[in-house]
Amino acid sequence: MGKQRESVDLSGHILPTSATMVGVCVTAIGIIRLMHAGTVGFYVDKLLAIDSVLFVICSAFSFYSARNTQRSAQLENIAESIFLAGLTLLGIASVFMTFKVG
Template sequence: MTTPDTQPAEKTTDRTEKLLQNGLSAHILPASATMIGVCMTVLSIGHLGPGSELHMLVDKVLAVDALVFLASALLSFMSMRTQRFANKFEARAELVFITGLGLLALVAVVLAFAIT
């Protein structure tokens, strides 16, 4: 007999496995959404200064980077919603997210050297 405070071991184990399985995705999804906002903010701030070919290139890379973060968020969401391919989606979401971070870091370095 179980008390209202406790749950049967079977249900607890299933929930624990689900949380462990989707642990990374639960972090990637909000972080990706935040990084889309960062890309949009940098795009908006970039339009305040004088335009140049370098700024146009940075704008295009930031727009693509926002799409990379969107893909990461979608893969992360799909990993939380599916059971069969959850690990595969989560691994891809992680890889795409890291790619987006690398691209954003590259843009930051280019912007740092472009400012005169």
């Protein structure tokens, strides 16, 4: 029971955070388009769009993890992995944006 409770608590953190990260990605795409960042901006906004989709998928897995008690741990592990991949892509995109602006 303790392990299941811990799993649901993590889903409770992943779900709202990944939904917020979708908004961060969409905002960054808008900023890049306003900057007219050229070739780098073209690739960064595509990367952020993919990243946004990853965070939406992560949100779905996290939601289903909170709802499905039998497979909660498995679904949460998937959500966690996708979330970390999304954060990694967001970090890469921010590095490219920094070099373009600087």
